Amino acid sequence: MYRARMRASRLKLLDPDLAPTRLRERLPQPVEIAELTAEPERRRRVVLKSLLSMWGKLSNPALTSPAERGAIVRNTLDELGGVFIKLGQLLALRNDLFPTEFCLALSDLHDRATAFPPGVAKRCLEEAYGRPLDSVFSEFESVPVAAASIGQCHIARLRKGGQLVAVKLQRPDAPSMFWRDIALFGSLLKPLSLLPSSELFNWEDALWELKDIVTEELDYRYEAAALAMFRKKLRKHRNIYVPQVFSEWCTPNVIVLEYIPGVFMSELLHTKETDPEKVLRWQQENHIELEEVGRTLLQSLYRQMFEEHLFHGDLHPGNIVLLRNNQVCLIDFGSVGRLDIDFLDSFHGYMKALAERDFENAILNMLSTSANLPNVGIDSLQAELLNAFRTWHRKTLVADLPHREKSVQALGDYMQPVLQRYRMSMNWSFLRMNRAFGTLDITIQKLLPTLDHPSEMKRYQKGAQKRARKKARDVRPSTLALIRNGMILRQHEEMNLSITNATNMRRVQQLEALRFKSSLTKMEFLVLSMMRLVQIGAVALGLAVVWAWLAQHVPQVQDAMRLHESRLGNFIQNLPQFAWWEGLLLLLFLGKALLSASRVITRIHETVR
Known part of the structure; x- marks a missing residue:
């Protein structure tokens, strides 16, 4: 105990006397271990199928409870894992758009996953350090104590110093899996942006937030730097402790920090x-x-x-x-x-x-x-x-x-x-x-x-x-001299008066600025509404052109749609006949209108930011 206390004092680690007694006997909860698999094509199909299934369930008119809707979204994202867990956690923040019960259901998302085999973990650590694992750790528990979609945690003891540490190791397939899912989510943004009220969700900002989160979480050096910074800043916070990070053994995919024996x-x-x-x-x-x-x-x-x-x-x-x-x-x-x-x-x-x-x-x-x-x-x-x-x-x-x-x-x-x-x-x-x-x-x-x-x-x-x-x-000696002369007191009184006046003026300016920005928003909203109508009209008219041409020139389409001897069929047959190149020109024109409207919408969003 004396040696442990001396090491803790020298490295400013947690005092062993602060370790509490156990609250309850912890039952062993072994983490499930599974082999790594790479199946990007199947992943895309699984994601699309799950999202369509979720949409179908949410469209049920009998479903009225926000908590039930949140549970459906949470279960779907939980099954997909990876980036979709992070997406659910972002959506849980939007209590300005969703009911509280819906957000609470999403906030219950837990990033749990199967662990990868001990042999793979040992190989990854040795590749990261460029040396045998035994030369770094005198003890290493090969079975992880926890696992998530990005990585898993092992308990070990450093050979140098003998400290008990927690070793977080990233999954070898995590970067490819996460960036593949982000690309898939990005491809879904276009149809999402056409939905009503899509501007309220700020989907592009959400994608940026998602990329930022994944970039930091896939590089453990960010967390190591955050630990060191918080440990320094929170040292003066009463009764707050932050674990020591062992930077010598931290890499982009490994972080080693002090193990905390608490409850x-x-x-x-x-x-x-x-x-x-x-x-x-x-x-x-x-x-x-x-x-x-x-x-x-x-x-x-x-x-x-x-x-x-x-x-x-x-x-x-x-x-x-x-x-x-x-x-x-x-x-x-x-x-x-x-x-x-x-x-x-x-x-x-x-x-x-x-x-x-x-x-x-x-x-x-x-x-x-x-x-x-x-x-x-x-x-x-x-x-x-x-x-x-x-x-x-x-x-x-x-x-x-x-x-x-x-x-x-x-x-x-x-x-x-x-x-x-x-x-x-x-x-x-x-x-x-x-x-x-x-x-x-x-x-x-x-x-x-x-x-x-x-x-x-x-x-x-x-x-x-x-x-x-x-x-x-x-304070400096020069400031002390000013205090003796009474100048600081007069300056303090003048400053209080100016702060009061500035606060009142700031409140008025804030109100006027908000009113002005609100009036600008009305015009932006009008232009955005018009451009979205142009987008929807262009897509609808383009589909109608293609459908009408097929119905006029392809008998199989007429039979499949049962257009013979129907009012719709007679209407289509009475439309002016047009050649394929004329239809193509019309589609190009509609595509140009759709692209121009999209550029105007993007420019307005950039201006608002």
Whole structure:
């Protein structure tokens, strides 16, 4: 134990004394192992068949429940795996377009897959390191403890240093499989863009997000860099720990990090439902207060967003590990949200206004981050959103109400019908941040069922101000001289006055800018509607030309369609006869019209961005 503590101290690893006792005897759950197969042609057929089957089920008029629809989509994407799991996770963010029950069903997607054989894993590691596996690890468990569509995880012990580590190894066929599926999804975008309200989904942005996610997740160096960055930034966060990454043994398809012997939050929440007395005894043994843990997680997330400008994007219970003395370890940094300053300024203003119950200002800041503004007056939208905010606020004041009715996620539920009615969608940065709160809410609603979010936000604001004042104490001698002369005090008063005036002016400017952008959106909407009508008309007329020519010149088509002695047949026969080259010229003209309309639509979308 003494040697382990010395190594931990030297490498700044987790103190072994923080490892908690087991909550329950873990039953062995061996991961299923299967041989690697390469079948790209069959994959395309399977995907198309599954999507068509899903569409058929969703078209059933008897199906009215959003939860049932979400379950159908989730099961289909779960069976397809790979990129389609990531696509489902992106769609789960769109609570501005879909009902909450639908999004919750999709958020239950779990990326599980069969593992590849131990022999393949050993060969991949030796190829990555260019040396025998025994020269890197003194112990290596050949059977993985977990597997997903991108990779699998093994437990090992480093020969150099003797640390127990988790080794994440990428599937050899993952890059080809993922990029093949992305190409297939890209080919489906054209027909999807012709559907009504397709502009609300921002399919091209979704494809870009999907490519960005896959690019980072297929190169483990991104996660290794994120781990190192979060470990540095979160070191000052109270009771938060991030595992050490061993960069020496990390490659594009292998990442080695410190193994954390803790209890997963998912395990605790499950046991809390089935055996609460056991959880209470375990808390006493390990000096853990669940309310304190919940506040630690929420305050850390606020701080990650507004002070560090990047945040853990997937804080579901399976990525939170409990340690002794209310310590918490965060794992799996494959999903990291990064924020630019312009967006962060608006979102920070939004959260601060929520904390101060200044809902009018919160709505202005929220609308300034939107991907598109409504095609009607902005004032009526503000009035309806204000009613939604006030409804949410009234519920936050009732301590006995369940957390799900007054969480930040619940506020999105109240706004969703309004946003959908005004055909408005939020940008991806806002949705990613909302998802971070939503995934953490799974834990918060169990640990802090009576939490008042505005009060908790105000608690964060006070802490942030204290940290800012602490940084300001480290001043230069020249600044100290100004303080003695009283200049800093006068400058501070003048600055407060100017900030107040600037805030009032900014609110007016925001409202006028939103009204102006909304008026532009009306014209864009009119042009987009006309161009989509041109697209649909060109496709329909082209199909009609081909059908009419075949019906006039090919007897077999007439027989197959039973056009003889029918009104439709007489109508087609009475149409002017045209040669094949005349029909071809007409089709070329229609194709040109379709292409021109598509270019106009693309140009408008680029201008809006």
